[in-house]
Amino acid sequence: MRYGYKLAAEGFAPGELVRQAELAEQSGFDFVEISDHFHPWLDSQGHSPFAWSVLGSIAAKTTRLGLATGVTCPTVRYHPAVIAQAAATLALLSDGRFTLGVGSGERLNEHVVGRGFPAVAERQDLLREAIEIIRLLWSGGYHSYRGEYLDLEDARVFDLPDELPVIAVAAGGPDAAELAAELGDGMFGTEPKPELLETYRAAGGVGPRYGEVGLAWAETEEAAVRSAFETSRWSLTGWKVMSELPNPANFEAAAEVVRPEDVANAMPCGPDVAKHLDAIRKYEEVGYDHVVLMNNGPDPDGFMDFFANELKPRLSPSA
Secondary structure, eight states: OEEEEEEOTTTSOHHHHHHHHHHHHHTTOSEEEEOOOSSOSSGGGOOOOOHHHHHHHHHHHOSSOEEEESOBOTTTTSOHHHHHHHHHHHHHHTTSOEEEEEOOOOHHHHGGGSSOOOOHHHHHHHHHHHHHHHHHHHTOSOEEEEOSSOEEEEEOOOOOOSSOOEEEEEOSSHHHHHHHHHHOSEEEESSOOHHHHHHHHHTTOOSOEEEEEEEBOOSSHHHHHHHHHHHHGGGGGOHHHHTTOOSHHHHHHHGGGOOHHHHHHHSOBSSOHHHHHHHHHHHHHHTOSEEEEEEOSSOHHHHHHHIIIIIGGGSOOOO
């Protein structure tokens, strides 16, 4: 098992994210995963720095910590050729510590370049073509590609690492899980659904399985619930909402029906280590071997101490 810390780029300035990553390494986390957004989910979160610049700085200031995007959409806001180059460069700068997490994206971030945001089926086809282009460029030499949605014209990535990054594909349903097995090296998930892992394995998937666990640590349950409600109530709206709304104001409106008690029921909140362990073990039990902890509490430093001193000693040994 390997345990990661989620860098919430929507909630912190770039320098603070780098500091948190350094502290995560010191606290015994195996890797960090960063969200790759253009907008935050809510205006109150107040941030959304360029994830790739933050990752480059983290690579320079850490020595053993794994790095991952969680996740990048390489189809609309970015062309996959740009991501192929960015990921190869980051792999070199981090001495092979980088994992490229990819997914089909959300309208919140992708509509900003004025190309629209396609329907679900088309998003998956776009993602398939994007992964094919990334793989093509990582094979070395000049390449062109003509897809239904994406093209590549006589392009080459000159700086390639000897060992290419793992590509982990985000899966919220069976089609994406099959795509992760077919074209990816691993899978990302945000729910402990055994059917996703079963589909991934049945389709031939044998790589790492990243699962993201939402929780909220604070010295009191009330403080944890308050913080999680203020920053993360949007997450209870469901993926069909989360992938479609264009701006933070829309998420504010959609989350008006969410109550603090709904947040408290959706994730472990407070200082009780047993509650947090139970949430983490649900992911381990269904087959995730890389578990990412997304702390929605108000105190990152306190959470790091909690992880190092109370959670980590009770978790499965990192391998």
